[in-house]
Amino acid sequence: MPLFWLILIVLAIAAVGYVLGRSRAMSSAGGELSALHSLPSYYGTNVAMKVVVPAFLLLIVWLLAQPFYVNSVISGMIPETSIEEGSSRGLVIAEVRRAARGLDNAVASGAMTEEFASNARADIADVSARLKDAGQIVTTQITQPILLAAQRYRVLNSTGNWIMSVVVILVALFGAFWALRETNAEFRARNVVEKGVKAILIAAASIAILTTIGIVLSLVFNTWEFFRLYPASDFFFGLTWSPSFSGRGSSSQLGILPLLWGTFYISIVALVVAVPIGLFAAVYLSEYASPKVRAVAKPLLEVLAGIPTIVYGLFALLTVGPLLLSVFGNEGLGIMQAGTAVMTAGLVMGIMLIPFVSSLSDDIINAVPQAMRDGSYGLGATKSETVRQVILPAALPGIVGAILLAASRAIGETMIVVLGAGAAARLSLNPFEAMTTVTAKIVSQLTGDADFASPVALVAFALGMTLFVITLGLNIVALYIVRKYREQYD
Amino acid sequence: MTDATLPPETSAQPAKASRQPKSLYALDDLTRKRNAAEKRFQAYGIAAIAIGLFFLVVLAYAIISQGIPAFSRTVVEVEFTLTQEQYDAAEGTLFKTKAYEEIFINALSGQLTESGIETPVEPDAIERIVGKPGGTIRAFFRENEDQLGQAVRFDLAASSRVDGYMSGRITRDSMTDSRFLMSSDLDVVDNLVEAGVIKTVFNWPFITGADAGVDNAAAAGIGASVIGSFFMMLVVLFLSLPIGVAASIYLEEFAPQNRFTDLIEVNISNLAAVPSIVFGILGLAVFIQFMHLPQSAPLVGGLVLTLMTLPTIIISTRASLKAVPPSIRDAALGVGASKMQATFHHVLPLAMPGILTGTIIGLAQALGETAPLLLIGMVGFVARGYPDGFIAGFTEPNSAMPAQIYTWAARSDLAFTEKAWGGIIVLLIFLLSMNIIAIILRRRFERRW
Numbered sequence: 053m054p055l056f057w058l059i060l061i062v063l064a065i066a067a068v069g070y071v072l073g074r075s076r077a078m079s080s081a082g083g084e085l086s087a088l089h090s091l092p093s094y095y096g097t098n099v100a101m102k103v104v105v106p107a108f109l110l111l112i113v114w115l116l117a118q119p120f121y122v123n124s125v126i127s128g129m130i131p132e133t134s135i136e137e138g139s140s141r142g143l144v145i146a147e148v149r150r151a152a153r154g155l156d157n158a159v160a161s162g163a164m165t166e167e168f169a170s171n172a173r174a175d176i177a178d179v180s181a182r183l184k185d186a187g188q189i190v191t192t193q194i195t196q197p198i199l200l201a202a203q204r205y206r207v208l209n210s211t212g213n214w215i216m217s218v219v220v221i222l223v224a225l226f227g228a229f230w231a232l233r234e235t236n237a238e239f240r241a242r243n244v245v246e247k248g249v250k251a252i253l254i255a256a257a258s259i260a261i262l263t264t265i266g267i268v269l270s271l272v273f274n275t276w277e278f279f280r281l282y283p284a285s286d287f288f289f290g291l292t293w294s295p296s297f298s299g300r301g302s303s304s305q306l307g308i309l310p311l312l313w314g315t316f317y318i319s320i321v322a323l324v325v326a327v328p329i330g331l332f333a334a335v336y337l338s339e340y341a342s343p344k345v346r347a348v349a350k351p352l353l354e355v356l357a358g359i360p361t362i363v364y365g366l367f368a369l370l371t372v373g374p375l376l377l378s379v380f381g382n383e384g385l386g387i388m389q390a391g392t393a394v395m396t397a398g399l400v401m402g403i404m405l406i407p408f409v410s411s412l413s414d415d416i417i418n419a420v421p422q423a424m425r426d427g428s429y430g431l432g433a434t435k436s437e438t439v440r441q442v443i444l445p446a447a448l449p450g451i452v453g454a455i456l457l458a459a460s461r462a463i464g465e466t467m468i469v470v471l472g473a474g475a476a477a478r479l480s481l482n483p484f485e486a487m488t489t490v491t492a493k494i495v496s497q498l499t500g501d502a503d504f505a506s507p508v509a510l511v512a513f514a515l516g517m518t519l520f521v522i523t524l525g526l527n528i529v530a531l532y533i534v535r536k537y538r539e540q541y542d
Numbered sequence: 543m544t545d546a547t548l549p550p551e552t553s554a555q556p557a558k559a560s561r562q563p564k565s566l567y568a569l570d571d572l573t574r575k576r577n578a579a580e581k582r583f584q585a586y587g588i589a590a591i592a593i594g595l596f597f598l599v600v601l602a603y604a605i606i607s608q609g610i611p612a613f614s615r616t617v618v619e620v621e622f623t624l625t626q627e628q629y630d631a632a633e634g635t636l637f638k639t640k641a642y643e644e645i646f647i648n649a650l651s652g653q654l655t656e657s658g659i660e661t662p663v664e665p666d667a668i669e670r671i672v673g674k675p676g677g678t679i680r681a682f683f684r685e686n687e688d689q690l691g692q693a694v695r696f697d698l699a700a701s702s703r704v705d706g707y708m709s710g711r712i713t714r715d716s717m718t719d720s721r722f723l724m725s726s727d728l729d730v731v732d733n734l735v736e737a738g739v740i741k742t743v744f745n746w747p748f749i750t751g752a753d754a755g756v757d758n759a760a761a762a763g764i765g766a767s768v769i770g771s772f773f774m775m776l777v778v779l780f781l782s783l784p785i786g787v788a789a790s791i792y793l794e795e796f797a798p799q800n801r802f803t804d805l806i807e808v809n810i811s812n813l814a815a816v817p818s819i820v821f822g823i824l825g826l827a828v829f830i831q832f833m834h835l836p837q838s839a840p841l842v843g844g845l846v847l848t849l850m851t852l853p854t855i856i857i858s859t860r861a862s863l864k865a866v867p868p869s870i871r872d873a874a875l876g877v878g879a880s881k882m883q884a885t886f887h888h889v890l891p892l893a894m895p896g897i898l899t900g901t902i903i904g905l906a907q908a909l910g911e912t913a914p915l916l917l918i919g920m921v922g923f924v925a926r927g928y929p930d931g932f933i934a935g936f937t938e939p940n941s942a943m944p945a946q947i948y949t950w951a952a953r954s955d956l957a958f959t960e961k962a963w964g965g966i967i968v969l970l971i972f973l974l975s976m977n978i979i980a981i982i983l984r985r986r987f988e989r990r991w
Contacts, residue, residue, distance in 0.1 A: 055552070056933055073567045098977075099872025111984075112631065115833075116833065119833070149834075158640035164756075186587060208816075242880065246880060246882040249882060249959055250796060250882070252788060253788045253789070253791055253796065253939070254792055255794035256784075256785045256786075256788035256792065257788070257792045257793055257797070257806050258786055258806065259789065259849075259852065260789065260806055260809040260810045260852065260853070261806060261809050262814060263809075263813060263824070263849050263852070264809050264812070264813060266824055267816070267820060267821075267823075267824045270823060270824055270826075270827030270828055271652055271820075271827075273827075303584070304606070305934040315737075315916060328590070329590045329593055329594060330590075331590075331593075332586045332587045332589070332590035333587065333590040333594055334592055335587055336584070336586075336588060336590065337587075337591070340584055340587055343642075345690065349591050349595070352595060352598060353591070353595070353598075355598060356594065356597065356598055356601075358906070358907075358973070358977065359601070359910075359970075360909075360910025360912065360944060360969065361910070361911075361912065361913070362910065362912040362944045362947055362948055362966070362969075363605070363910075363966050363969075363970070365948075365951070366947070366951050366963070367604055367605075370604075370608070370951075370963075371600075371608075384826060403597045403601075406594050406597070407594075428876060429728045434576055434577070434580045435578070435580060435583075435584075436579055436580045436582075436583035436584070437579075437580075439583070439584075442619075444761040447971050448818070457815065460815060460817075461815075463817070464816075464817025464819065464820070465817070466550075466817070466819045466912075466916075467816065467912050467913055467948070469914075470916075471948075471951060484668060484807060491817065491819050491913070494819055494823070495913070495916050495917070497890055498823075498826060498916075498917050499916055499919075501922055504844050513821070513823065513827070514821045516819070516820055517819065519817060520817075520820050522814065523815065523816065523817055523820075524812060524816070524947075527812060527815040528812070
């Protein structure tokens with residue numbers, strides 16, 4: 053793996069630079085420590101920093117840029133005529149990439165010689181046959197332009213990697229020489245190093261912003277692409293969801309309303325389970341429970357929050373679903389058809405949200421000043437009257453915020469609904485019917501061999517965008533309420 | 543409660559009548575009602591906690607009762623000798639594994655008559671019970687030709703139906719005769735169990751093995767996906783710990799009060815609440831669609847989970863940095879340290895236990911996360927083996943524990959369901975030990991000022 057070695061080489065240069073910088077500083081001060089501006093290790097760190105940071109930055113930029121350059125060259129090599137009806141340039145390029153990888157693997161495993169793989173006049177049928185023999189997956193017959201492009205792709209990539217290695221090592225060496233040249237007893241090494249470290253800290257903190265930008269861009273671009281293929285009004289106001297994977301999605305009906313309805317219905321069931329239980333548990337734990345009970349019950353409840361959602365999903369699918377079916381199914385009340393239903397997913401999601409509601413409300417109830425309780429007791433109120441008439445009204449904004457946060461959790465929850473809610477998108481009021489949600493459909497549209505050019509795959513990004521906007525809105529409102537409420541009693 | 547409402551005959555002494563007859567110890571109606579309300583309210587609270595804990599117990603029971611069978615497996619223990627002639631003859635035929643099967647069935651029948659079981663055993667029944675032993679036997683003797691002519695003991699995996707019968711998943715009442723299992727086979731199985739030929743042993747292949755195809759539930763194991771998860775966690779640890787600590791140090795110690803800092807803070811608190819599936823979309827669009835990193839690779843999974851856990855780690859790291867009292871910083875600055883030196887030499891080491899605790903909890907959260915992995919292709923991939931080397935561990939397609947569990951849960955065969963519950967037990971053991979380590983770290987090293 054050349055990339056791995058390249059990183060090791062740069063790090064080795066940095067290590068050597070550290071030692072050299074340190075000793076150069078010491079010798080320029082004549083071995084007299086007090087004559088140096090900074091501690092000797094700072095001179096070494098200065099050299100190492102100037103080796104590593106520019107070299108790695110260049111490496112990252114190069115790794116990002118090279119595929120673009122190669123793609124544009126390859127794309128220019130493919131004539132319009134070789135793009136089949138119903139296919140697209142992107143698909144052909146993917147085919148080229150696959151063929152190139154197949155050639156690479158075949159050469160690596162010894163099924164082909166390097167000369168054979170790069171022979172432009174090679175017989176196509178022979179190449180295909182040999183690739184298949186070498187166990188490489190070749191989806192369709194390789195055509196002449198694809199083979200040529202694949203060979204060019206390999207050449208471009210390997211030369212690109214060579215140039216990159218050389219340039220990166222040169223930059224590292226140049227950094228080392230530059231830093232060593234400026235090293236002398238008067239050089240303010242500590243200040244320079246600290247400035248560099250601070251820049252690194254700021255860069256690390258900015259990753260949060262970059263992540264948000266990445267999320268927004270990846271959603272916006274693909275959503276835009278989707279709305280060019282499928283009208284936005286049909287998406288937002290359509291009442292049927294029936295994607296058809298054949299015929300390039302022209303016959304698909306992709307209305308979001310059934311999915312939104314399923315999402316909200318399941319979330320409401322979950323909140324109906326979680327909010328009363330969580331709230332009463334929080335009140336009991338903060339107002340009534342002895343410290344001993346609290347020390348046992350609170351962590352135990354919070355265990356529910358630490359369990360991965362896949363476990364809840366399996367619990368819904370295999371335990372709760374059959375249980376509900378035996379009560380409400382054909383042998384019982386006869387209103388439930390299958391184990392996967394709104395009720396199943398909602399109930400299990402409610403269990404998952406109990407600790408979420410209870411620990412948030414617990415914090416908020418504890419933040420209500422003791423003086424308010426004492427005042428109420430002094431007037432002769434009982435504990436429950438104090439809770440109902442003083443503490444809960446005072447904590448209400450915070451509790452509403454906590455419920456909103458729980459709602460946003462419920463809307464964004466994926467595994468429970470994928471496994472427990474069923475796959476049919478329908479608008480129905482019966483909680484024992486299977487419905488599906490936005491998250492479950494994102495998963496089902498994007499797993500497997502997604503072809504990013506068809507509306508049935510791209511719709512997932514529009515769904516993701518909707519989900520992101522809804523949860524973001526809920527979070528902002530909730531955080532605003534919680535923060536404002538906290539300030540009130542601080 | 544005024545006097546006017548009282549009937550006149552009861553008040554012999556009209557002025558004091560309403561207050562006097564009651565002692566202070568007897569409660570009046572209103573107080574009784576209020577006390578009852580108080581009791582009821584308290585009962586609601588206890589009931590709420592009891593319901594929560596009840597769900598926890600039910601969940602634990604469901605996991606343990608349905609997952610434990612995955613850890614045992616049924617083997618058929620047979621000892622037999624393959625002579626050189628038999629070996630040569632079998633290798634010479636067209637259907638080699640079939641030839642081995644015949645030899646094996648003959649040997650087994652011999653062993654049965656030896657141990658005094660008179661039930662006639664037909665070859666078809668053996669095949670239904672043991673599955674297809676020919677391949678295993680052939681592979682063994684091809685590897686160890688020197689063992690030819692000696693008695694070799696084989697532990698051959700029983701077919702998944704027989705395994706189900708032994709673990710109670712399939713009963714005589716619930717089964718129907720099919721080409722996979724006949725009810726007459728169960729009599730044979732019972733006899734074999736008595737003779738000690740079929741026995742239940744601890745299922746090591748489940749812990750160490752790799753996933754198998756949809757038709758071979760008995761051979762599926764979680765080992766390969768544990769390795770996949772391990773490589774993913776390496777990526778998460780080595781990216782999110784340094785980046786998270788650096789970001790927190792900046793925000794807590796150096797950041798000026800300005801728009802940029804506010805922007806970062808708002809972003810972090812929002813990212814902490816973004817649904818995990820959105821991070822999956824990000825990973826799909828940026829790492830796979832845009833950067834063309836390999837699909838299903840632990841590297842990509844690790845990158846996505848890093849972005850997802852960063853807010854958690856930053857929030858807990860900031861809390862532990864904040865807990866270091868300002869006097870430490872002041873003392874360091876007072877003896878001439880720069881701000882950077884005070885932070886890195888004094889504040890950071892003191893905050894380290896808290897940071898590590900937060901990191902381990904963040905890692906545990908990342909380990910159990912499934913939804914983003916579905917989108918970067920970890921589910922479609924069947925992890926049939928271990929990665930070839932350290933670097934291949936990051937870049938070669940692999941599965942991860944939660945993704946593997948999901949894959950099993952989505953398969954229709956009930957035998958895979960059992961595997962899924964077993965996988966959950968393995969996953970929870972990992973999570974539990976990580977959390978225990980975090981608690982021990984906190985107990986042992988956390989200082990209170």
